[in-house]
Amino acid sequence: MYLTIVKYMKLNPSVVSQLALMVCGDGKYKDIFPYRSSSYLTEFFRNIDLDYIHDGSTRRLWVQNVLDELNSKENKNEECLPSPEIIKVIEQLLYPSIFITNNPSVDREKAVEMMNELLKGESLLVKIDTSTEIPKLTGKQGDFISTAIDERKTQRTIIFCPDVFKLPEETVDLNLVAVMMPFSSDFNGVYDAIKESCRNVGVNCQRVDDIWKNSTIIQDIFELIYTSSIVIADLSGKNPNVFYEIGIAHTLGKTVIPIVQNFNDIPFDLQHHRALTYLNNNEGRDNLQKALEKRLISLINNRQLKRDK
Numbered sequence: 001m002y003l004t005i006v007k008y009m010k011l012n013p014s015v016v017s018q019l020a021l022m023v024c025g026d027g028k029y030k031d032i033f034p035y036r037s038s039s040y041l042t043e044f045f046r047n048i049d050l051d052y053i054h055d056g057s058t059r060r061l062w063v064q065n066v067l068d069e070l071n072s073k074e075n076k077n078e079e080c081l082p083s084p085e086i087i088k089v090i091e092q093l094l095y096p097s098i099f100i101t102n103n104p105s106v107d108r109e110k111a112v113e114m115m116n117e118l119l120k121g122e123s124l125l126v127k128i129d130t131s132t133e134i135p136k137l138t139g140k141q142g143d144f145i146s147t148a149i150d151e152r153k154t155q156r157t158i159i160f161c162p163d164v165f166k167l168p169e170e171t172v173d174l175n176l177v178a179v180m181m182p183f184s185s186d187f188n189g190v191y192d193a194i195k196e197s198c199r200n201v202g203v204n205c206q207r208v209d210d211i212w213k214n215s216t217i218i219q220d221i222f223e224l225i226y227t228s229s230i231v232i233a234d235l236s237g238k239n240p241n242v243f244y245e246i247g248i249a250h251t252l253g254k255t256v257i258p259i260v261q262n263f264n265d266i267p268f269d270l271q272h273h274r275a276l277t278y279l280n281n282n283e284g285r286d287n288l289q290k291a292l293e294k295r296l297i298s299l300i301n302n303r304q305l306k307r308d309k
Contacts, residue, residue, distance in 0.1 A: 009081050011071050011122055018118050020063040022093050022111075031105035032114060034098060048088040082124075087137050090115065094126060094135040096274035100263050108274060109298070130302055131255050133274050165222040177205040177296070178224045178254075180245040181234035186280065190259075193285040194232055197292035201300065205232070225249050230299060232292070235275065236261040243267070257295055259288065 011019075021027040023044060025035035036044060038054045041063060045052040052066050073083035081087075092098070094115060099108040112135070115126050125138050177198050181187055191207060198205040206228075208221050225231060231249040233242055235258055249256050258275040260266055266275055276295070278288035 009075070009122075011082055011086060013068075015118060015122060016067045016071055017064060019089065019093075020060055020067055022115070023063045023067075023089070024059050026060060029111075029114065031103070032107050032110050033093065034103065034106050044092065048085075048092045050085060050088070081139065082122075090119075090126065090137055091135045094128070096133040099274060100266075100277075130299060131253060165219060168223045168226050170223070170227045172229055173204075173227050174229045175203045176228045176230075177203050178228035178231045178249075179205050179207045179234075180221075180225075180231060180242050180249075181207070182237055182239045182242065183209060187234065187236075189282075189285050190234065190278075190280060190288070193289040194292060197289045197296065200289075200293050201296045203230075203296065203300070221245060222248060225254060226252060228254065230254065230296070231256045232259060233257070234259050235265050235270070236280075238265050238267075246270070255299060257292070259292075 022029050022033050023036065023041065025031075025033045036059075038056065038059065041054045041059060042052065045066065050066075050070070054062055067086070067089065070083055070085040070089065073085055075081045075083050082090075094108065094112055096108065099106050099111070112126060112128060119125065123139065126135050127138055128135055179191065179194055181191065195205055206224060208217060208224055225245065225248050231246070231254045233246050233249070233256055235242060235246075246256060246258075256273065258266065258270065258273050260275050260277055261280055263275060263277055266273075276288060276291045278284045278291075
């Protein structure tokens with residue numbers, strides 16, 4: 001008699017069953033995770049390079065069968081971890097662009113909380129990168145195990161000397177939020193909502209027209225982004241200046257909070273960043289203010305936790 005020792009991890013069947021409900025957006029996960037009809041189930045798996053086509057059978061049972069098959073696969077790179085395919089499914093379920101929908105009820109923060117509660121018994125944890133919003137599956141000790149992103153690459157440091165800008169003498173102000181948006185009077189109420197949200201959480205915010213330090217406006221823009229800790233960028237109307245400024249912010253490693261009136265204004269290359277959508281009326285701006293306060297508090301608390309470690 002021969003004993004075969006299995007060194008790779010399989011998720012508990014009850015966990016797989018709950019993951020199937022998350023993929024479908026059914027049961028207790030309804031309105032937390034996006035609902036997926038037949039065609040969107042197929043799209044979900046194809047987006048992570050898994051060629052499964054829904055055959056018209058009961059959605060939950062079909063997804064359950066797919067996940068059971070993926071769960072049976074071996075992780076050849078990491079022992080005692082779920083298969084790379086299951087890791088892809090878990091991370092895709094929490095990918096930021098997935099939550100840009102016409103359903104205002106979906107709640108990514110709640111989805112992350114529910115996912116981690118589910119995975120607790122498996123000694124797994126999903127962490128959200130504060131700068132990119134991209135989810136990463138980690139082990140019990142916090143070891144990076146995602147197959148989608150190489151952690152070592154994201155930790156590399158680039159040193160460069162810009163030709164267009166002069167590096168400011170000032171250091172980063174952890175209480176400064178830079179605001180990038182069109183200067184049209186149509187956005188005055190939006191800027192007021194942003195300022196109020198920052199004031200309520202105890203940080204300062206500035207737009208480039210609030211300052212005049214240099215002879216060229218582009219240098220003022222660069223210095224504002226450079227010295228800020230967070231950037232709020234309004235993509236409404238596809239303003240090219242705002243896109244340029246977002247590029248500067250991303251290059252400098254800033255945390256960017258995109259806001260937009262119509263998510264169709266978000267270019268494809270930025271759609272993986274979660275954006276706050278709003279209506280430019282009194283109620284819409286009030287809702288935007290509350291959503292920004294929630295996001296800013298989350299970022300500030302996360303920063304404090306990192307300091308305390």
